[in-house]
Amino acid sequence: MEQLIDILLLMLSSVLVQNFIFAKFYGICPFLGVSDKPATAAGMGMAVTFVITLSSAATWAVYYYILEPFRLTFLKTIAFILIIAALVQLIEMFLKKFVPSLYQALGIYLPLITTNCAVLGSALLNIQNGYNFVYSVAVGFAAAIGFTMAILIFAGVRARLQFAQAPKSFQGMPLVLISAGLIAIAFSGFSGINF
Amino acid sequence: MNKYVKQIKDSIVDQNPVLVQFLGMCPTLATTTSVSNAIGMGLAATAVLICSNVFISLLRKFIPKEIRIASYIVIISGFVTAVELLMKAFFTPLYDALGLYIPLIVVNCIILARAEAYASKNPVLPSAVDGLAMGLGFTAALILIASVREILGAGTWLGLRVTPAAFQPALIFILPAGAFLTLGLVSAAVNKGKDLAAAYADAHPKPEGVAVLPDEIVTEAPAAAAIESVAEAETPSEETHAPKTESAPTQQTDTVPTEDAVSAEPITPTAESAEESVKEETTNKESEETTNGTAD
Numbered sequence: 325m326e327q328l329i330d331i332l333l334l335m336l337s338s339v340l341v342q343n344f345i346f347a348k349f350y351g352i353c354p355f356l357g358v359s360d361k362p363a364t365a366a367g368m369g370m371a372v373t374f375v376i377t378l379s380s381a382a383t384w385a386v387y388y389y390i391l392e393p394f395r396l397t398f399l400k401t402i403a404f405i406l407i408i409a410a411l412v413q414l415i416e417m418f419l420k421k422f423v424p425s426l427y428q429a430l431g432i433y434l435p436l437i438t439t440n441c442a443v444l445g446s447a448l449l450n451i452q453n454g455y456n457f458v459y460s461v462a463v464g465f466a467a468a469i470g471f472t473m474a475i476l477i478f479a480g481v482r483a484r485l486q487f488a489q490a491p492k493s494f495q496g497m498p499l500v501l502i503s504a505g506l507i508a509i510a511f512s513g514f515s516g517i518n519f
Numbered sequence: 520m521n522k523y524v525k526q527i528k529d530s531i532v533d534q535n536p537v538l539v540q541f542l543g544m545c546p547t548l549a550t551t552t553s554v555s556n557a558i559g560m561g562l563a564a565t566a567v568l569i570c571s572n573v574f575i576s577l578l579r580k581f582i583p584k585e586i587r588i589a590s591y592i593v594i595i596s597g598f599v600t601a602v603e604l605l606m607k608a609f610f611t612p613l614y615d616a617l618g619l620y621i622p623l624i625v626v627n628c629i630i631l632a633r634a635e636a637y638a639s640k641n642p643v644l645p646s647a648v649d650g651l652a653m654g655l656g657f658t659a660a661l662i663l664i665a666s667v668r669e670i671l672g673a674g675t676w677l678g679l680r681v682t683p684a685a686f687q688p689a690l691i692f693i694l695p696a697g698a699f700l701t702l703g704l705v706s707a708a709v710n711k712g713k714d715l716a717a718a719y720a721d722a723h724p725k726p727e728g729v730a731v732l733p734d735e736i737v738t739e740a741p742a743a744a745a746i747e748s749v750a751e752a753e754t755p756s757e758e759t760h761a762p763k764t765e766s767a768p769t770q771q772t773d774t775v776p777t778e779d780a781v782s783a784e785p786i787t788p789t790a791e792s793a794e795e796s797v798k799e800e801t802t803n804k805e806s807e808e809t810t811n812g813t814a815d
Contacts, residue, residue: 349544349548349695349698352545352548353544356541356544398600399600401599401603402596402600405593405625409589409592438592439592439631440626441545441627445619445623448619448622452619492710494707494710495710496710497703497706498710501703501706502699504703505696505703508695508699509696511695511696512695512696
């Protein structure tokens, strides 16, 4: 029971306090790239959640059952990026064959995820923090939910930004970045909370 | 040799990976809390970029097209691991400060973008220069952003106090929110400078602008200089869409180093600028490919 509460608190903290986008800057490229419409943002969020959850499990297993016994832990970056790339390919093939509807929804976002630093970042973070298997998967899932939440909130803000009459130099990326900064200020309010 | 100088100048100013192409945003936002972190991150990425560009260029005839991205990632992550271990051994404080962002150089889109857009198509030496040039452009942008953040947020520059004692540092610039705000403001300033330079070029359509502009830049403050020069060199790329306008030759020679431009101009201005515009067009196409293909 105590462990369950511990996991839940840890998950809540990684959604809000240690948010991937606004506190850690993992996955900024997709965040800025596909957040112009809520629908595409939701697709990207779902794809990232799917991949991070699975890759947290896979990388944990590979690290503790293969790399550590053979004292190859210094190869973890190479090993993890290969696992993630293979996993993304596998998920793509699996979905295409068995769940075509989900494949249609996630399709174009899946290949982009290989080079998304949120996935590699969360795998490395799990190892760095020494989480066990359950913690790794739970925290990875929660962090991905935090990413999805951030990208969805921001897609809503950007929909409004299209109607804003900004000075010429601020149009486009500068205004987007400054709005992200304002949301980050709101999120930094969570950092006062101690779990 | 001049070709390489131009290549380096282009990547720092005209095609700056961060401030113009908006690549590699994660390390840009995360490691610019202080100038020393920015220099460390910039140089680490530069080292990886040069090595991976050379290696990929050497292997460009052997890597099958279908699995090229996976091969590039393996090559890049090999060099990142080497850099990580070296930093851990010799620059431990910097290694601790940058933390997970060092292994995350693997997924820095600038490196993969250069591998795909440049090193896989060009011989070894130009690829090495391209890696150096892009790395320096990345480092310069990081130092610019980190300078703004560190001076406003902590009142120091490279750890030395630069503001008067009465100045109360605004902590927000060191916090994550400040990273977004600073990058937004800096890129707005770049846009503004671009507009000003375009207006300047319109008002002064004669070639003397070539000799004057670079001199001005050197005497200005570093931050303003970087912005101005980004803006100044940005104009030719817009110009290629309408190469027949009268001011076209003037602006295109803007990107050439000064002494080169001055000596070449009285003899064959048209040939020079024609060559320029072809080059410009190829770099533009390249950068478009880059931004489309590797939004990580």
